[in-house]
Amino acid sequence: MTAGRTDRKGRLKLATRLALMMSGLTAAAALAGIAVAWTITSRLEGPELNRALDRSHEVADLALHRRLGNLELVAGLLGHDPPFRAYVTEGDAASILDNLKERLALSGCDGFLVTDRAGVLLADTRRPGAGASDLSASDPIAPALGGRAISGLWREPDGSLVLAAASPIVQGGTDVAGTIVALDVLDDALATELGGAAGAEIAVFTEGGRLPQGASFAAALTALDGMATPGAPRVAIAGESFAARSYPLEGLGGKPVGRIVILRSPDRELTALRRIQTALLWVGALAVMVAVAASVVLARRITRPVADLVRATERIAAGDLDAVVPAAPDDELETLADAFRSMVAVLKEKADMEVYLASVVRGASGPAPSLGSTDGQATMTQGAETLAGRFELGPVLGSGGMGTVYQAFDRAVGERVALKVMNTRTSDAAKASRFVQEVRLARRITHRNVVRTHDVVALDTGWALSMEFVDGMSLAALLRRGPLPIAAAAGIARQIAAGLEGAHAQGIVHLDLKPGNVLLDARGVAKIADFGLAQTQGGVAGETSRGKVMGTPVYMSPEQVEGRAADARSDIYSAGVVFFELFCGVPPFDAESVAQLLEKHLREKPPRPRSLRPDLPEAIESAILRALEKDPALRFASARELGEALR
Amino acid sequence: MSAGVRSDRRRFRAWGAFALAAAASASTTLPAATVRGRVTIQGASERRPADPSGAVVYLDNLPAGTAPPTAGRFTIETKSKRFTPQVLVVPVGSRVAFPNSDAILHNVFSASGGNAFDLGLYGKGDAKEAVLREPGLVRVYCNVHEKMVAFVVVCPSRYFARVRDDGSFEIPDAPAGRYDVKVWDERGGMQSSSVEVGASDTLDVAFVMDGSRYVRAPHLDKNGKPYSARASTEYE
Numbered sequence: 001m002t003a004g005r006t007d008r009k010g011r012l013k014l015a016t017r018l019a020l021m022m023s024g025l026t027a028a029a030a031l032a033g034i035a036v037a038w039t040i041t042s043r044l045e046g047p048e049l050n051r052a053l054d055r056s057h058e059v060a061d062l063a064l065h066r067r068l069g070n071l072e073l074v075a076g077l078l079g080h081d082p083p084f085r086a087y088v089t090e091g092d093a094a095s096i097l098d099n100l101k102e103r104l105a106l107s108g109c110d111g112f113l114v115t116d117r118a119g120v121l122l123a124d125t126r127r128p129g130a131g132a133s134d135l136s137a138s139d140p141i142a143p144a145l146g147g148r149a150i151s152g153l154w155r156e157p158d159g160s161l162v163l164a165a166a167s168p169i170v171q172g173g174t175d176v177a178g179t180i181v182a183l184d185v186l187d188d189a190l191a192t193e194l195g196g197a198a199g200a201e202i203a204v205f206t207e208g209g210r211l212p213q214g215a216s217f218a219a220a221l222t223a224l225d226g227m228a229t230p231g232a233p234r235v236a237i238a239g240e241s242f243a244a245r246s247y248p249l250e251g252l253g254g255k256p257v258g259r260i261v262i263l264r265s266p267d268r269e270l271t272a273l274r275r276i277q278t279a280l281l282w283v284g285a286l287a288v289m290v291a292v293a294a295s296v297v298l299a300r301r302i303t304r305p306v307a308d309l310v311r312a313t314e315r316i317a318a319g320d321l322d323a324v325v326p327a328a329p330d331d332e333l334e335t336l337a338d339a340f341r342s343m344v345a346v347l348k349e350k351a352d353m354e355v356y357l358a359s360v361v362r363g364a365s366g367p368a369p370s371l372g373s374t375d376g377q378a379t380m381t382q383g384a385e386t387l388a389g390r391f392e393l394g395p396v397l398g399s400g401g402m403g404t405v406y407q408a409f410d411r412a413v414g415e416r417v418a419l420k421v422m423n424t425r426t427s428d429a430a431k432a433s434r435f436v437q438e439v440r441l442a443r444r445i446t447h448r449n450v451v452r453t454h455d456v457v458a459l460d461t462g463w464a465l466s467m468e469f470v471d472g473m474s475l476a477a478l479l480r481r482g483p484l485p486i487a488a489a490a491g492i493a494r495q496i497a498a499g500l501e502g503a504h505a506q507g508i509v510h511l512d513l514k515p516g517n518v519l520l521d522a523r524g525v526a527k528i529a530d531f532g533l534a535q536t537q538g539g540v541a542g543e544t545s546r547g548k549v550m551g552t553p554v555y556m557s558p559e560q561v562e563g564r565a566a567d568a569r570s571d572i573y574s575a576g577v578v579f580f581e582l583f584c585g586v587p588p589f590d591a592e593s594v595a596q597l598l599e600k601h602l603r604e605k606p607p608r609p610r611s612l613r614p615d616l617p618e619a620i621e622s623a624i625l626r627a628l629e630k631d632p633a634l635r636f637a638s639a640r641e642l643g644e645a646l647r
Numbered sequence: 648m649s650a651g652v653r654s655d656r657r658r659f660r661a662w663g664a665f666a667l668a669a670a671a672s673a674s675t676t677l678p679a680a681t682v683r684g685r686v687t688i689q690g691a692s693e694r695r696p697a698d699p700s701g702a703v704v705y706l707d708n709l710p711a712g713t714a715p716p717t718a719g720r721f722t723i724e725t726k727s728k729r730f731t732p733q734v735l736v737v738p739v740g741s742r743v744a745f746p747n748s749d750a751i752l753h754n755v756f757s758a759s760g761g762n763a764f765d766l767g768l769y770g771k772g773d774a775k776e777a778v779l780r781e782p783g784l785v786r787v788y789c790n791v792h793e794k795m796v797a798f799v800v801v802c803p804s805r806y807f808a809r810v811r812d813d814g815s816f817e818i819p820d821a822p823a824g825r826y827d828v829k830v831w832d833e834r835g836g837m838q839s840s841s842v843e844v845g846a847s848d849t850l851d852v853a854f855v856m857d858g859s860r861y862v863r864a865p866h867l868d869k870n871g872k873p874y875s876a877r878a879s880t881e882y883e
Contacts, residue, residue, distance in 0.1 A: 082870060083791040086768050087752060095751035095770075099791065 014306060018299035019292070026291035030284035037280055049266055053245040056200035056262045063197040064163065067184055068151045071165030074107040075182040076149060079167035088169050088178040091116060096123040110162075113181040114169075119145050122178065133157075139252035140166035144179035152252040153186070161186040161206055161249075161258060201242065201263040204249070240265055305333045309340065321348040349491035353524025356488040357472075360481060387464060388457050391419050398474070403462075410454070410466055417454060420465040432463075439465060442531045447502030449495045451519060451529040470527055475578070476515035483585030486616060490646055492518070493579045493620075495526035497643030500575060503531055504568045504639055511566055513574035514555040515581065553594050553601075554587050558630050561598045569632035572642055576627025576635075579646075583620065584612040588628060602630070620646060680844045682706065682828055683817040684852035686810045688835045689859045697858045699814040702832035703736040703800045705807035707839070710824040716805040722746065722774075723787065723797050725753045730787060730797035734833070736807050737799060739782045746774035754790035756869040759783070762801065765790075765869050784831065788866060793874035796863070800831050823848070834858030 012020070078084050078100075087095045100112045104125060111126040119136025135141045138157070143150040144166035151165035163184040168176045184190060186204055195202040235244050242263040251257035267274075308326040315323035325341045327334070385393045387408070394407035397418060408419035439456040446452060452468035475492065478484065484492070496518060503510065510517070510531050519527045553561075557573035560566050580588045588606035591597035606628045609621045623645035629635045636642040686704070690697030718740035724731045726748040737743065745755045747769055755775065756765040762785045766775035779785055782803035789795035800807075810816045810830075823846040829839045835856025844850050868874055 083754060083868070086754065087791070090752055090768055092752050092770065095791070098751045 013303075015296075015299040015303040018303060019295040022295035022299065023288065023292040026295070027284075027288045030287050034277070034280045034284050037277060049243045049264065050245070052264055053200070053243060053262050056198035056202075056264060057245070057247050057260070059198040060194045060200070060202055060260065060262065063194050064153075067190075068163050068165060070107075071109060071163060071182040071184060072149065072151045072167070074103070074109055075151075075165040075167035075180050078103060078112070078180045078182070079149070079169045080171070082171055084180075085169050085171050085177050088114060088116065088122065091122060093123050097125065097128055100125050107182070109182045110185045111183040113141075113183065114178060115141055115145075116178045117145070117176055119179070126183075139255070140164045140181050141179050144168045144181070145176060147174055147176055150252065153249055153257050154252050155206065155255075155257050159206065161204065163190075164252070198262065199264075201265070203261040203263065204258060205246075205261065206258040235263075237263075241267060305337075309333070309337060313340070316344055316347070321351055349487065349494075350524055352485070352487045353491050353520075354522075356485060357520065357522060357524055360478065387419065387421070388459060390457070391417070391464070391466065393419065407469060408466070413454075416469045417466045418451075418469045420467065421459065421461075422463045422465070435463065441506070441508055444506050445503050445508060445531060447499055448525065449499030449527055450502055450531060451527045453531070467529065468527070470519040470521050470529075472519055472521035474516050475518035475520060475526070475582070478520060479515050479581060479585070483613065484582060486583065486613075486620075488524070489579075489582045490620065491524065492520070492526045493575075493582055494643050494646050496528060496575055496578065497639050497646060499526070499528040500568075500571050500639035501643060503528070504571070509566065509568050510571050510574070511560065512555075513571055513578060515578055518578070553597050554589070556598070556601060557632075558602045559632060561601050567632070568639065569635050569637070572627050572635050572639060573629075573632070575639070575642065576624050579620075579624050579627065580606065580609055583616055583624070584609050586612070679820040680823055680847055681817060681819050681849040682806075682821045682842070682844065682852060683815070683849065684828075684854065685814045686816065686830055686832070686835075686854045686856065687814055688832055688856045690834075691859050693859075696814075697834055698812075699810050699832065700812045701734045702810040702816075702830055702835065702856075703734065703802075703807060704810060704816045704818065704828065704830045705736065705800070705802040706804050706818065706821060707827045707829050709804055709806075709822060709826045713822050713824075714805060716740070716802065718742070720744070721799075723799075724748055725755065725789070725795065728753075728789075728792050728795055730795055733797050734809075735797070735799045736802055736809060737779060738805055738807070739801050739803055740778070740780055741801070742776050742778050743799060744774045744776045745787075747771055753792070753795070754869070755787060756790055757785050757787045758867070758869065758871075759785040762799075786866070788868075790869045793865070793868075796866070798833060821850075828852050830854045830856070832856055832858065833863075834861040 084096075084099060087099060096114055100114070100123060103109075103112065111124065113121065113125075113135070114123040115135055116122050119134055119138075119141050121130060121133050121135055124130045135157075136145060139154050140150055140152075145168065147168050147170070149165070149167040151163075154162050154164040156162055163186060164181050166179055166181045169178040169180055170176055191202045191204055235242050242265050244261055244263045246259045246261040248256055249258045249260050305326065312323050312325045321344060323344075325337055325344060327337065387393060390410060390412050391406075392409040392411065394409065397405040397407050399405065403420050403422040405418055405420045408417050409415070410417045410419075436456055439453060442453045443455075451470060454466040454468065457464040457466065483489070496513075500510070500513070508531055510528065512530060513528065517529045519529055521527070555574040555577040557566065557570040560570055577587055577589075580586075589597055589600040589604060591600055606625065609624050610616050610618070623636075623642065626645070627635055627642055636645065684704075686699045686702050688697040688699050688702065716738035718738055719742075721735055721737050721741055721743045722745075723735060723743055724746050728749060728751075730745075735743065745753075745766060747753050748771065750771055752768045752770050754766065754768045755777075757763055757777070760783065761781035762777070762779045762783070764777040766777065768791075769775055779799060779801045782801050785799040785801055787797040787799060806818050806821055808816045808818050810832075821844060823844050825841065825843045827839045827841050829837060831837050835854075835858045838854050838856060840852055840854070842850055842852065865873060
């Protein structure tokens with residue numbers, strides 16, 4: 001009926017809204033997480049990057065000085081080694097080189113230079129065949145010849161940039177036998193090592209040109225040629241973006257010897273984070289997908305019973321009272337479904353009743369059994385007779401042992417009423433007051449299935465009773481047409497039970513329940529009339545107005561037959577008789593005489609209703625039979641129980 | 648240290664060296680006895696004994712009147728920063744020359760008691776000598792090259808032999824009488840066994856030495872300082 005995602009008014013269906021809400025929340029949570037992670041990772045760029053470059057430079061500088069410290073240690077040890085000094089004193093290059101080669105392996109230095117006391121080169125481990133050049137004026141040798149150890153960056157005569165630690169070769173006093181310089185070449189390998197320590201890429205420039213060493217950074221150096229100035233621009237090398245910053249390199253004697261360039265690749269450093277970001281995106285997308293699917297399933301599961309109920313409601317609203325109200329899970333929804341089901345049942349009952357009554361009216365031959373006719377309107381306008389100056393009498397609706405019932409217009413309240421004018425004229429004041437008392441009690445009953453008693457009016461001729469006017473017919477009239485359909489009969493029976501329940505709740509019993517006392521309006525509402533009249537009228541048995549043998553005794557309970565105390569359970573017995581007749585078309589007991597009939601009430605077991613009406617449900621049969629128990633204690637204890645048994 | 652000359656000789660006796668005096672078999676016409684035997688040195692591996700060829704055997708505490716040793720001239724070459732041979736046994740008073748066959752300068756020295764010497768730096772083709780005047784073990788080093796090590800056993804008698812590769816040794820023409828048979832090895836240290844030898848006996852002596860835990864200890868240079876202090880082995 002409501003295909004798609006919207007209901008008839010174009011609003012989103014509950015399930016859709018629920019699913020959207022749940023997936024929306026999940027997606028929002030996932031997006032928030034991703035956004036936070038993104039913000040954090042993005043902050044690592046910018047100023048943070050400049051600080052990172054500075055830190056890297058500091059670490060690289062520290063690593064350089066650490067290496068210089070080691071070189072100092074090595075040079076110092078050799079400078080104070082007696083056998084080595086002996087070699088130098090001898091000036092034996094082969095022995096010196098041989099010795100230094102052993103030291104190289106142990107010290108991890110890149111090379112050594114040794115000069116004699118005049119500063120003339122004796123040995124250079126990196127250039128074993130080098131000629132005896134005079135280095136006495138060079139930056140590291142000059143101080144060492146003067147007896148002072150020194151270390152720092154040094155541009156060698158050939159232009160190489162090295163870390164150098166020079167020491168005089170002495171023994172004991174201040175006699176300088178020569179100098180030793182321990183060296184580390186500041187080449188690619190060292191730059192890479194420094195970079196590893198500093199967590200950055202490092203390139204080194206000599207002042208005025210590019211460092212001759214350095215193959216792996218050839219491309220980088222080309223790109224960086226114009227960058228040997230402070231600042232931290234971005235530079236792209238081989239497709240990778242670097243943040244770069246250059247710092248001056250100070251050599252021995254405070255001479256500037258070049259620049260060191262620190263490069264950091266934000267992309268590379270953020271790779272792990274980017275991976276996390278990507279993973280987050282995937283996980284988020286997956287979570288959203290799963291959440292959407294789960295939300296849809298969950299929302300459907302939650303709302304399906306509701307939707308089913310809604311569909312059923314819509315069908316019923318459209319008039320299909322046979323629509324099945326679906327079973328719901330065992331929760332509030334089931335309670336709702338149950339309530340709805342019983343409401344539908346009532347509706348259906350009413351509808352059935354209306355249909356039935358309509359068919360009765362259509363099929364009626366002769367005068368309609370209707371108690372109320374439109375003639376009443378005409379009668380009233382005639383204003384023929386007025387009782388007690390208040391009731392404009394209309395047509396006679398019926399007459400019985402107790403009196404005649406007129407349709408009337410009550411001027412006092414401006415309402416159409418049924419006015420029962422009692423035949424009995426009582427001179428017994430006590431009896432009269434008791435009658436008034438009973439009627440007043442009966443007035444308290446305000447129940448849908450009980451004819452409302454309005455007032456009791458004293459007339460010259462006796463009493464008149466004004467009651468709710470029921471535009472319909474009596475059950476007796478209906479029954480003359482034969483047994484009712486079971487659904488209609490059950491509806492009437494339940495209404496009778498409900499009416500009794502309402503009266504009994506007020507402590508009022510009827511004691512003369514019979515089809516003639518049950519009125520049905522055009523909508524099928526059954527109303528019990530004449531509450532409170534039986535007792536005061538007393539001994540009505542046999543007092544049938546038209547001399548019918550089968551009068552009220554047909555519906556009389558055994559205890560009433562025996563003159564014993566009657567109570568609400570007597571009404572239940574009478575109701576049982578009425579119901580029997582309602583479903584089966586005839587009362588349970590039939591007899592030639594009242595005496596026989598009464599005897600049967602006392603002794604005879606009633607026939608099984610299903611023997612007369614085989615399609616009667618067993619539950620209704622057993623309810624009728626229980627209501628017809630001779631012993632009041634075996635009947636239903638209340639009209640409520642009776643009504644429930646009829647469901 | 649562990650290879651040093653031990654003054655505690657009881658230890659060596661306790662080692663259970665044993666001697667078998669075999670009755671002189673055939674000719675009583677030969678006046679000289681023979682001391683022979685076998686040296687086994689337990690190495691780090693239990694299955695394979697250490698190489699015994701570096702061990703030397705000599706007779707000591709000979710009876711008075713035995714012929715004195717005759718000094719000789721011996722050579723230990725320095726070649727490829729090694730002493731060759733690494734172990735030498737010489738009679739007391741002998742001269743040992745140390746010719747340098749390397750292209751670099753060496754400084755051969757010893758700090759072993761009365762036999763201490765320092766030959767100073769000298770280059771290829773030079774050969775300097777030391778005279779070893781006291782019996783005992785002389786450790787010879789190079790002041791420049793810590794790894795260069797040689798041992799000279801200065802023997803107090805004329806009776807000595809190098810142990811052969813298979814561990815056997817033989818000292819022919821040994822005198823008769825009561826004296827000690829001593830064995831020295833870098834790994835096994837010194838062992839001594841007292842024997843009594845008849846005029847023409849052939850005496851079998853077996854030595855079992857424990858070299859399983861031997862590690863050559865670092866030594867000092869000629870100035871009494873460790874080499875390590877001047878080398879940069881502690882470079883970090």
